[in-house]
Amino acid sequence: MTDITRYHRQTLFHPIGEVGQEKLANKHVLLIGCGALGSSAAEMLARAGIGELTLIDRDYVELTNLQRQHLFTEEDVKNKIPKVIAAVNKLQVINSEITINSVVMDATADNLADYIKKADLIIDATDNFDTRFVINDLAHKYRVPWIFGACVGSSGMTFTIIPGQTPCLNCLLKVTPVFGATCDAIGVIGPAVQMVVTHQVTEAIKILIDDTKHIRSQLIIFDLWNNHYQSIDVSRSKQANCTSCGGELPTFPSLSYQNQTKSEVLCGRDTVQIRGKQYSLGDLASMLSKYGEVQTNAFLVSVVIDSMRLVFFHDGRTFVHGTSSIEEAKKLYYQVIG
Template sequence: MLSEAIATRDERYSRQVLFRPIGPEGQAKLNQSRVAIVGMGALGTVIAPQLVRAGVGFVRLIDRDIIEPSNLQRQSLYDEADAEQGRAKAAAAAEKLEQANRDVVIEVAVTDLTWRNAESLLADVDVIVDGTDNFQVRYLINDVAVKHGIPWSYGGAVSSYGTTAFFRPSETPCLVCLFGANQGTGGHDTCDTVGVIAPVVSMIGSMQVAEVLKYLTGNVDALSNTLTHLDVWQNEYRSVTLGRPKENCPCCQERRFESLSAQRDGLTVSMCGRQTIQVRPPSGLTVPLADMAQRLSVFGTVRHNPHLLRCDFGDVHITLFADGRALIHGIEDETLARSLYARYIGM
């Protein structure tokens, strides 16, 4: 049986091993590697299948959100049944990825990445991959990466354009070097404001995976060491050399990790593509979802699984996660969102 398993593994990766820069030694390195993917939306659903199928030994999927119909146009791991059930993205993705490669250990974290959990979720891997849609989380990733000396892949895609870079602490600039320390406060295009088409997502995500594979297999000389921008609609492609870390950078040179040390919990408005407000409680919680489902059933139709609970109130519905975080769907008013959270969740 063991010999059959080894033979199956050899056949699975045979075409990748034939690629000389990887070869048997590179494949062995991939099989021993650990990667965390932050965000299982559009980019994450391009990145995760490629890494899992390539044989990266451990992949942690981190995502706070659920699957909705507007996701299906570009988030290629999910289907209509997932959207109808409002499944947690990380959990649904893991289920499908396990069917693609049972040799890979896939860990699921259905949670919001915050200063409270960022180090515990990111500091034990070889590479962090950004599949998020906001700069606040990217700055948090950058802090953890610099603090613990972990390379990370930055990627963003909206409309028809996208940008990517592979950061290596002490070897390249960090995110703060490039964009300054105050870019995590909003004002950037999102898929909710300018839309997004699938081809740019596929291209940026694949470019991120290529850099991750180069690094994990020891092909560091092949890394692009550039900040790359492309627009698939306007036929544009340009790149800028990253160079060295910036002198006096407050993050990578002075080692001030402001996103980690700010210790801010707050309200996130406008989850990408719909009228939804996220309410995050001020301290870490563990919510007994089965008990909460029974409590809320008198107010509306309730469905729950080990990861989340959904209660439909008609025009408004609530998705509650086990960590106390909630998505209030169907409204845009922050005050009303907090009021509904206090009224129904009571924490």
């Protein structure tokens, strides 16, 4: 039985109450991405008393994150701590009663399924549509609700997706325009992040306590700076022949190998990610030492070569900082690795 004393103000809110609080204590939320949206959503959910949180993220903390990404500090930047590790360290101090799992990895079609099957709900806190399409297909394959969210500049959007009931992401994008700009081009402000997170976490709590009649069915789009807010009925956008959610045998196209991204430019980072062979971090540190000073911790090894910095993760991923050219990044990567 959960000690609900700490949640007294939340249980006083009639739609939740003590019954709803007990339901929250027995639910598992999967957060994919632990940057601006993910770190804030994780903190809200931890404080609300969600029984189990699993955080997945591929990145480590950098100085530019601190402007909008909650839970991280300058010390995390200095030590190049993976975001999920830094987040869990803070969340465990906030609420020691809940279970919090940290997973340092790139979310792909190959490795996400096992995590999604165990979750009651997925919150999208990613920064790219390749991963969102994978989430969309896996969520429909395993019938797990998920909440889409995105923001750039002073604008944001969010939509709650219930397999078998609402349009899926593929359906939605065929009839609804999405942001053409990225945070790399026009930046992003913290309040826009918090607005998206507020909508996502509120919807999450409704779903987790089974308050189905109050789940929002509209797509929310806003621009805080220009004072715009829209709530759009997109129910008619559900496609009977959608390859992700339509018909009796959807094909889930984003889960096929040929549709998976092997190398990509990371949003707002002047950085290319390459997925390659796994190496021992100790072996990498020795191999890289001939290029200059090597920094290492339990999760990654990094070195600066000329004007670029290479960061190798334990799961075989490498970040090449200082370029947005996949070709240039691969050239340096293979020069170093062979």
